[in-house]
Amino acid sequence: MFLSVTEDLVRRRAEHNNCEIFSLEEISLHQQEIEKLEYLDKWCRDLKILYLQNNLIPKLENVGKLKKLEYLNVALNNIERIENLEGCEELKKLDLTANFIGELSSIETLKYNIHLKELFLVGNPCTEFEGYRQFVVATLHQLKCLDSKEIERSERIQALQNYPEVKQKIREQEQAYLLKRAREKEEAQRRMQERKEKKQNQMESEHGFNRLWNDKENHQAEGDGEQEMWRTVEDDEEDRRFWEELTPYTPESRLETHRYIEEKRRAKDNIRESKKREKSPWRLVTADGKVLNVNVPKLHFSLKDDEENNQIILDLAVYRHLDTSLLDVDVQPTYVRVLVKGKPFQFVLPEEVKPDSSSAKRSQTTGHLVVSMPKVFSIPGDIQKPTAQSWTACLSRDQVTSRVEKLEVDPSKYSFPDVTKIIQEKERTGQGPVSLQPKRITETKKSYVDFENNEDVPPLI
Numbered sequence: 001m002f003l004s005v006t007e008d009l010v011r012r013r014a015e016h017n018n019c020e021i022f023s024l025e026e027i028s029l030h031q032q033e034i035e036k037l038e039y040l041d042k043w044c045r046d047l048k049i050l051y052l053q054n055n056l057i058p059k060l061e062n063v064g065k066l067k068k069l070e071y072l073n074v075a076l077n078n079i080e081r082i083e084n085l086e087g088c089e090e091l092k093k094l095d096l097t098a099n100f101i102g103e104l105s106s107i108e109t110l111k112y113n114i115h116l117k118e119l120f121l122v123g124n125p126c127t128e129f130e131g132y133r134q135f136v137v138a139t140l141h142q143l144k145c146l147d148s149k150e151i152e153r154s155e156r157i158q159a160l161q162n163y164p165e166v167k168q169k170i171r172e173q174e175q176a177y178l179l180k181r182a183r184e185k186e187e188a189q190r191r192m193q194e195r196k197e198k199k200q201n202q203m204e205s206e207h208g209f210n211r212l213w214n215d216k217e218n219h220q221a222e223g224d225g226e227q228e229m230w231r232t233v234e235d236d237e238e239d240r241r242f243w244e245e246l247t248p249y250t251p252e253s254r255l256e257t258h259r260y261i262e263e264k265r266r267a268k269d270n271i272r273e274s275k276k277r278e279k280s281p282w283r284l285v286t287a288d289g290k291v292l293n294v295n296v297p298k299l300h301f302s303l304k305d306d307e308e309n310n311q312i313i314l315d316l317a318v319y320r321h322l323d324t325s326l327l328d329v330d331v332q333p334t335y336v337r338v339l340v341k342g343k344p345f346q347f348v349l350p351e352e353v354k355p356d357s358s359s360a361k362r363s364q365t366t367g368h369l370v371v372s373m374p375k376v377f378s379i380p381g382d383i384q385k386p387t388a389q390s391w392t393a394c395l396s397r398d399q400v401t402s403r404v405e406k407l408e409v410d411p412s413k414y415s416f417p418d419v420t421k422i423i424q425e426k427e428r429t430g431q432g433p434v435s436l437q438p439k440r441i442t443e444t445k446k447s448y449v450d451f452e453n454n455e456d457v458p459p460l461i
Helices: 007-012 104-112 132-139 153-161 163-215 217-244 251-278 397-406 419-427
Strands: 026-028 049-051 071-073 093-095 118-120 301-306 311-316 327-331 335-340 343-348 359-362 369-374
Touching: 104 132, 104 163, 132 153, 132 163, 153 163, 163 251, 301 343, 327 359, 327 369, 335 369
Parallel strands: 026 049, 049 071, 071 093, 093 118
Antiparallel strands: 301 311, 311 369, 327 335, 335 343, 359 369
16 A cells, blocks of 8 residues: 555645645655655646655656755665656756665766756765766766765766766676576565465464454453563564664565554554554443442542522533533433533432423633532521512512501501590500609699789799
């Protein structure tokens, strides 16, 4: 299976260009495990800079139509020869560091890239050939710098003088290298076949081991533990053999190493996923229907009995930056349940509440989840504090009736006071306690016979 360049990958890497790829001038596709280079010459015709280092590309292809391309970096790949770059008319810099180029004569295809000034071939097998630098300098007249070293005029003149002899030596060394590469490919093919057969035998033995332990139903738990231990030991032994085995540094060995690492990673991911699927669900209700208190997300919380508003308030310390869409609140008459990213928090309430009248809100400062749940039964008036607005709002129906009866007035017994009897009322004996009423002293007026009333004199007070 080849991993090629996809449109989604290119768009994700084109964020600096608003994910538009038709006008893209620079893109970095390094360390993407790309094994096949395609589509870029159709999607990104205006590319000037292309980074493809540290991938698994075995061949330069599908970039010849990038006429505006100025810099191509394909270092740390599996390229074995230089080809298909004639159409890159504006190419100025080419980096082929640490590849597997052994066919040095393939650089002759770069003669048509007249603007090419810098070339990097360090780390390739061809750099070990005798006369390597002289051959490259004499072949590519337009080059100004090779492997970060500037080409002087005297060096070029000398390379051109010895070009026929150097070229002959390069051809002989190329032939020897190609024979060596043929043997390496055969060896890699044989080693791959042996590893494939060994893997198949290992899978068959593992299947037999599983069947053996499955037959022992009474020791199933112990069998699972033994099986897991056996697999771990086998994996460790396989890893040790793989990394200690001496292998030549070739495109095949590099690709094999990558495949091995990827296979191990997928195996670990599969084991992790299977453990997640096998994990038993959280127990929220017992077999007899009893609701349990559960706090799987391990959040701090507080439960407040708001007597004034006759409700119960749950304050759950949810993570401040958690999106509200990841919360699911379910209020029942006897309990409240909150799912935080799928993990349940459940609490049994001390009193029955009204689910339809309940509400849930998030705090904008702390992020806490506040659930308000009105109670079904109201609190008696003698416990609840009365408000200044209405006394009857704090009393029950019987209490209101009894209070009204005590405050009733019989109009037949009491009427508007008679003003004419005010003086007579003062002369009466008080209705209060006897000890608190002063004794009234009545004096008899003396009449004087000789008394003469003079109207001009005012009366005495």
